[in-house]
Structure formats: structure tokens, C-alpha cells
């Protein structure tokens with residue numbers, strides 16, 4: 037009657053790789069990262085080139101379809117996405133169910149998941165056209181929902197999307213316009229946000245994307261899968277890092293306190309937020325673009341003497357010349373500078389991770405589509421090493 041609960045002999049052989057340091061969960065043709073060299077490519081194109089020469093919708097098309105669009109395809113794609121930017125008015129009522137001070141990420145998990153209740157016409161995931169229209173709807177509607185989450189939070193009326201605007205302009209418009217006050221987006225800030233969106237659009241099998249794939253592997257609909265990705269992204273070790281990085285800079289407060297703060301990191305009292313990465317053991321290439329964008333934005337806004345930027349640069353300098361960080365290959369990641377840019381654009385801190393979710397939606401849905409489109413895919417089902425109690429008999433209440 038002895039049950040071998042901890043041995044592997046009866047269970048066959050499998051790999052024990054907690055946190056997946058060395059396990060590829062899938063094959064993919066979307067994003068390539070060389071973490072040691074600090075390189076990132078979407079569909080073969082270097083991220084720096086896309087950030088400089090492309091725009092977000094074009095990058096979305098590339099991630100979803102595999103190739104850059106030609107002029108006609110680009111125009112058509114823009115029209116399709118623009119066509120889908122509105123959300124059903126019934127969705128607006130969902131917001132009232134949340135506390136006013138709810139974190140917008142909590143609201144986003146709910147309302148993006150709720151989209152699945154509105155689009156029964158496109159939930160046959162075995163049909164490529166259904167998958168495509170779901171992808172378009174997500175890409176178009178998530179910014180609208182994100183802006184609504186913000187408006188609800190600050191108590192202003194929702195603004196309907198304006199289709200004369202570009203994707204990024206429209207998002208800024210829905211965030212910052214009010215019925216009393218029109219909003220004219222500043223082209224340089226639009227470009228900066230466009231870059232943030234491009235840099236965050238995909239990053240292969242990170243925690244949230246793996247979550248989307250795992251949820252999707254069961255055949256769950258894409259709206260529910262993306263909601264699961266938003267939930268996974270929320271954590272401070274992942275998408276919450278830019279919010280945490282900005283809070284950290286504010287807590288440090290002054291350049292004179294950098295050395296003391298770094299000592300606290302080395303004493304393992306806390307981590308340097310916006311630093312370190314599971315895959316990059318070199319400079320995160322997105323951080324370089326972000327630092328440059330940060331500088332441009334602050335210059336445009338005549339905030340060159342921005343205290344947080346100076347602090348961030350000093351922190352980066354100090355860490356990169358310290359053996360503790362060098363030995364552990366800890367470099368700034370994309371989120372080290374993005375918070376400063378978002379703050380300068382006027383985005384409130386509690387919306388930072390929402391912006392990340394908005395930008396990553398295309399990555400999630402492209403990865404989901406790639407997985408479902410592969411007829412060989414199976415439900416994801418990790419194994420475990422059991423280390424609990426061995427077999428024992430039920431103990432009646434009076435004997436416990």
C-alpha cells in the first residue's frame with residue numbers, strides 16, 4: 037500500500053526548471069532576443085530601426101502578419117482599426133461597478149475580459165478570420181478602455197474616440213480632452229508615446245505573454261486570454277516596474293542620496309527598480325532608446341533640469357561602475373526611463389502599467405494567434421515535483 041508520491045520512477049522523466057530559466061515553451065517567428073548581446077528584433081527588424089523609422093500601427097501589422105505593410109495595406113489597416121475604436125455603450129456601465137479609486141489595472145482586467153461577452157460573432161478560434169477580427173478589435177478597443185479607466189478614476193466624462201487622429205493621438209485625446217476643453221496633441225509627445233508603444237509591443241515569452249499562451253492553449257477566447265495577460269503584467273517584477281522605478285526615484289529624492297540608496301540595494305534591503313532582466317545580461321536595447329527619448333521630451337518641455345532624470349542618470353552611472361551590479365550583469369531595463377517620459381507627457385503614475393498593457397496587447401494577440409494557427413498545438417500543462425505529505429489516513433475531528 038506504499039504510494040511513491042515523491043519519486044520520479046513511476047511518473048517518467050521530466051525536467052525540473054522552476055521559473056523556466058532554461059525551458060523553451062514554444063517555437064515562435066515573432067520576436068528574437070539575444071540577451072547577452074543586448075539585441076531585440078521584431079520579425080527580424082532591429083528594435084532601434086523600428087523605433088526611429090516606423091510607427092506603432094505599422095509595427096502592429098508587422099507583428100500580427102509577419103511583414104511590413106505596403107502603402108495600400110497600411111491605409112487599409114489603419115481604416116480597419118479606426119473603425120473598431122468605439123466600445124459598446126453598455127460597456128461603459130461596467131465602470132460604475134468599480135470603486136472610484138480602484139487601480140486602473142484592476143478595472144482593465146475586468147473590462148477587457150468583458151469584451152468576450154460582446155463579440156460572440158468572432159469567437160470561433162479555429163476560424164482565421166475570427167481570430168483576425170478579434171485581434172483588430174482588441175488593438176482598437178484597448179486604448180479606448182484604458183482612457184475610460186483613467187476618466188473614471190479622475191471623475192471626468194468619457195471621451196469618444198476621434199477618428200481623424202492617429203492611434204497614439206487618439207489615445208492622448210481620449211485621456212486629456214474634456215467636453216469643455218479640446219486637446220491638441222503635441223507632435224513630439226505623440227512621437228515619444230509612439231516610441232514607448234513600439235518598444236513595449238512584444239518581448240517573446242515573458243510572464244504575461246506566457247500567461248496569454250497558457251490560457252489560450254485551452255481554447256479560451258482571446259479577450260479572456262488578454263485579460264489574463266493584463267493580470268500577470270500588473271506585478272512589480274514585470275509591468276509594474278516603471279511605476280515602481282519612478283516611485284523609487286522620488287523616494288531617493290536627491291542626487292546626494294544615490295550612494296546611500298545603492299548601498300541599501302547591495303545590503304539586499306530592496307531592489308533597484310527598472311534594473312535587471314531575466315534575459316538581458318547586457319544593456320536592454322529599449323533602455324537606450326528610452327533614455328534618448330526621455331532627453332528629447334524633457335528638452336521639448338523645457339524641463340532639461342528635471343531632477344528625476346538627473347537622478348536616474350546618476351543612479352545608472354553609479355550602478356554600472358559598481359562590481360555588485362557588474363558581476364550580476366544588472367543593467368537598466370526599458371522601464372528605468374519610461375516612467376520619467378510618461379510623467380512628462382502628463383500620464384499619472386497609476387496609468388503607467390495600463391500604458392504597457394495597451395502597447396503589449398498586440399504582442400499578446402499576435403503570439404496567441406501564432407499558437408492557435410499551429411494545428412499541432414496542445415493544451416499547456418506543466419508538471420510538478422510533489423513535496424507534500426505522504427499518504428495518510430483521514431483524521432476524525434475529535435482526534436485533530
Ligand code: ACO
Pocket residue numbers: 272273274275277301306307308309310311312313314315364366369370371
Ligand atoms: N536590483 C538589485 N539586485 C537585483 C536586481 C535589482 N533590480 N535584479 C536582480 N538582482 C540580483 C538578485 O538579488 C540576485 O542576486 P544574488 O545572486 O546575490 O542573489 C541576482 O541579481 C539575480 O537575480 P534574480 O532574481 O535571480 O534574477 P531574475 O532573472 O529572476 O529577475 C527581474 C529578473 C525580476 C526582472 C529582476 O531583475 C528584478 O526584480 N528587477 C526589478 C524589477 C524590474 O525592473 N522589472 C522589469 C523587468 S522588464 C519588464 O518587465 C519590461
